[in-house]
Amino acid sequence: MARRPTIKDIARRAGVSESAVSFALNGRPGVSEETRARIRRVAEELGWQPNSAARALSGERAGVVGLVLARPAHTLGVESFFLQLVSGVQEVLGAARTALLFQVVEDLDAECALYRRWWAERRVDGVLVVDPRTRDPRPGLLAGLGLPAVTVGEARPAPALSSVRADDARAMAQILDHLHGLGHRRIVHVAGLPELAHTARRIASLRAEAQRRGLRPQEVRSVPTDYSDTEGAAATRRVLNEPAPPTALVYDNDVMAVAGAGVAAELGIPVPGRLSLVAWDDSALCRVTHPRLTALVRDTAAFGRLAAEELLAVLGGGQPRVRLAEQPRLEPRESTAPPPPAY
Template identity: 45%
Template sequence: MAETSRPTIADVARRAGVSKGLVSFALNGRPGVSPASRERILDAARELGWSPSLRARSLSVGRSFACGLVIGRSPDVIAADPFFPSFIAGLEDVLSTSGQVLVLAAVTPGRHEEQTYRNLAHDKRVDGVILTDLRVADARVGLVEELGLAAVTLGVPDLASPFSSVSVDDGAGIRHAVEHLAELGHRDIAHVAGPEEMLHASRRARAFVETAEAHGMRGRVLTTDFSAAEGAAATRALLEGDAPPTAIVYSNDHMAVAGLGIAQRLGLTVPRDLSITGFDDTDLGRHLHPALTSVATDARAWGAVAARTLLEALAGTPATHLDLDEPTLVVRESTGPAPRRPRRSRGSTV
């Protein structure tokens, strides 16, 4: 379709039966549009095949109409973790219908990461960013503020922040998993956690320890980088050590899947000899044998809310703090009653 024949905002306004001004507000994610009107306008835009002319909009208002997501993890970990594809899909659900582009970068935390943010701001490639995997005393909060970018944090930082946040109770899912295991009679359990410097990982670990203590259970925590490889190594260390646990609570599903494989290689039957729980309730975990008991979160919805909140920040809305629904535990076949007799460690059969 030639540029001159592109549908315009005026065309969308006529189709939706509203003013051009209201269409502009809706398509740019600005407040002041009722949900029903916004949906009608977005439907009209999709029906007409309307898309923004980013070049013209950028030149007219001095904005890039792009939002950044800089993920400070190993590319291998990102590729294997199903949270990020779902989260990014949620971002795109909102950004794509609001005329925004998502700029994605995977970097090594530290100097390379800082320079990535500085380059994005200096080159005016993004108007705002979403900060994930918050860390203890996270320097990115002050850096992004210094660079003059709008931002939304996933979770509440442990230091003063001028930015909006979108949060899920990091510990609730782990508490549900430990309570479930306590009801099944387990008294010696372990948690394969993420990096201590990540706030959500440390909060999950703290919830594990506190809940285990409240139920009179022995609880051990092993930290990893969230990868399947380190999850497998932690599992082997637990199961081949003295007094192996009768249940392991993992901080994500793909570590739980790796742990299940290690347990089976060591000759254990899940859940007769060992119970296992995951986190994020991924599609793969539902189709394993045994199917994985896991904490269910809605990463795609989290992404959509984060994107809307960032668009509101770009429109000048004051900072706000949103709490999403608490995670739930989906009980499947990988958890069962604690073994009647303590199990001694077993050597590897491979």
């Protein structure tokens, strides 16, 4: 392996002392502007970069932001949401010459332990916290450590933390407006992990919107899953085999919606002739499935950019605040229609 260039290499090539190189690269006085420019030019030619660990130990920023995901590993490869979110985060961090340290862990305890280790090792300057829980130990832990953080998706963050979020309640209201307006009265929400805060908000919003329209709780309800196509398909099969099956299904992600469409086809239930389908997150899957799936359209990459911008603002000394992402809009497609009169 090629050896990384050092301050000694720069000093030798530039014909100056190592202390002069240190002064020049750290922006300290002690060298002329001409010498400083020569040293920086040589450092660039050699491909030298500051050691992030050494910078952190000296009290400087590490130039790294952390993102931990505590979810079942088998649900990550098929869901496009996090790929789009990370692409938006990386776009902002790349422009700021800040690295993203990403790690998947088995559960919330492991995530908290990782935060403690990163803080002790000064590995990261701050973290983006995803998948807020209804009872979440992470905001209190991060505030206690003094590790800057931005929660992604939390409506009521800890006072010391910033948050970016989408309005899940209004999004669910759009879906219920559409389905109720078509004449659907038996609607099942195939939800994600029930301990996640945004899942709880969606479930509560569905219940409130149904009650506002005078719909019965036993006919409009939520069924939790783990977001995977396997559980999405199993939940679909289960509710469609009930004596009074739903005429509309709302899925918390695109993968479950496509899996549900497959189950309907397997059972001989035409979409949208007897069953309407809605996906919470739009994707290429929703647009290439036949019939094309009605879905909530939002710029997930922009959501990631907003989260990264807020964290950089916090690292720059900004005060904690809550920022609202652009409201998603429902795009009706061929998978939703009025239910047949017999249903």
